[in-house]
Amino acid sequence: MPCSAAMPRDAPAPPFRHQRADGAFELGFAPSPRGTVLRHLFQQAPLRVLFPNPEPGEPPTAALLNCAGGLAGGDALRQSVRLEPGARATLCTAAAEKLYRSLGPETRIGTHLSLGAGAVLEWLPQEAILFDGARMARRMQVDLAEGARLLAVEMLVFGRAAAGERMRTGSVLDSWRLRGPGGLLWADALAFDDPEAALAAPFGFGGAEAMAMLLLAAPEAEAMRDLLREAGAAATLPRPGLLLARWLGGASAVRRAAGAAIAAVRGAALGLPPRLPRLWTT
Template identity: 65%
Template sequence: MSLPRHQRAHGTAELGFVHTPRGTVLRHLFHAAPLRVLFPTPEPGEAPMAALVNVGGGLAGGDSLDARVTLGEAAVAGVTTPAAEKVYRALAEETRIATRLEVGAGATLEWLPQETILFQGARLERRLDAALAPGARLLAAEMLVFGRVARGERLTQGSLFDAWRIRRDGRLLWADATALDGDIAGRLAAPFGFAGAEASGLLLLAAGEAEALAGRDLLRDKGFDATLARPGLMLARCLGGASPVRDAMARAIPLLRAGVLGLPARLPRLWTS
C-alpha cells in the first residue's frame, strides 16, 4: 500500500510596471497562494515598492515559489519581502524558488528580499535569471543563513543549489552558482570556503560602467569588499555572523541607492518595521 503524498504549496507572483506621465505605475498583477503581493504606501520621494509575502509562513520540501517582475522602459520600482524566508527540513523533495527579472531600457529595478534561513535538513534549489535591456539598472541583494543561529543550530545536513544568471541585451553578463551537499559542516568550516560563517550576503549592481565603478569605490571607502566582475557589474560579498552580515547589507544598500541610483538613502520600510 503506497503512502499518501503530502500536500504541497506552489506559489506564483507576476508584476509588471510601466512608466507614465504620473511616474511608475503597476500595469499587471497576478498572484496565487501561498504567494501574495502587497503594496505599502511609498515614502516621500520613493518609487513603488512591492512586498512578496509567503502567507504559508515558510517552505517545506516539495514546495515552490515562482516570481516574475517586468519593468517597462524608464520605469523605476522595487521588490522586497516583509520578513525572512524560512526553508524547513525536507524529507526527500527539494524546495524550489525561481525568480525572473526583466528590466526595460533605462529602467531601474531593486530586488531586495530579506534573508533566507536554511533550517537543519533543508533542501533548496533557487535560481534567479535577469534580462536587462540597454541602459537598464539592477540593484539586487540576497542573504543566506545556515541554520537557526539564534537557537544555536548550524546547517550540517541537507542541500543547497543557488544559481544566478544576468544577461544584458541578450548576452550573458554574469553567471554564478553555490552548491552545498555532502559534508556541509566541513564546507562551511573550510578556511578557503565559508570560513565558519553563519551567513553569507551578496550585493550586485548592474548599471553603466561609470555607475558600477562609482558604486565599487563608494563601498570600498566604507570598508566593504567590493569588486568589478566586469565593466558595468559590481559585486560585494559578506561572510560572518548572521546579524553582522544583515547589518552590513543594511548599510551598503542605502549607500548605493543614494550614491549611484539617485534614490533616498534608506532601506525599504519593511526591513526596519
C-alpha cells in the same frame, strides 16, 4: 447484491504524500504621466503581493509575502517581474523567508526579472533562513535592456542563528544568470550537499553563519566599488558597469553590513533616499 472487492489485509498501504505548496506571482510595471504604475498582477497562493504607500522620494514598492509562513521540501515558487522602459520599482519581502528541514525533495524557487530600456529595479528580499536539513534549489534569471539599472541583494543564513542551530545536513544550489543586450553578462552558482563540511572549510565559508551578495548593474559601478571597499566590503567589478560585493560572518553582522551597503548604493547610484526600504526596518 453484488459485492465490492476488498483490499487484502496484508496489502501495502499507498505511500503517504504531503500536500505541497505551488506559489507564483507575476508583476508588470509601466511608466505613466503620474509616474510608474502597476499594469499587470497575478498571484497564486501561498504567495501574495502587497503595495504599501511608498515613502516620500521612493518609487512604487511591492511587498512579497509567503502566507504559508515558510517553505518545506517539495514546495515550489515561481516569481516574475517585468518593468517596461523607463519604469522604476522596489521589491522587498515583508519578513525573512524560512526553509524548513526536508524529508527528501528540494524546495524550488525560480525568479525572472526583465527590465526594459532605462528601467530601474531594486530586488531587496530579506534573508532566507535555511534550517538544518533544508534542501534549496534557487535560480535567478535577469534580462537587462540598454540603459537599465539593477540593484539586487540576497542573503542566506545557515541555520537558526538565534537558537544556536547550525545547518549540518541538506543541500544548497543558488544560481544566477544575468543577460544584457549583447548576451550573457555574468553567471554564478553556489552548490554544496554537505553543509557541515562546506561551511567549516577554512578556504570556503570559514565557519560563517551567513552570507550576503550585492549586485549592481549601473554606470556608477566602479565608484560604488571604491565606496564599499572603504566600508570594508569585498567588492569587485566582474566587468565594466557591474559591481559584485559579498559578506561572510555572523548573521546579525552580515545583515547590518548588507543593509548599510544598500542604503549607500541606492543613494549614490540610483538617486534614491540613502536609507533602507521601510520593510527592512519595521
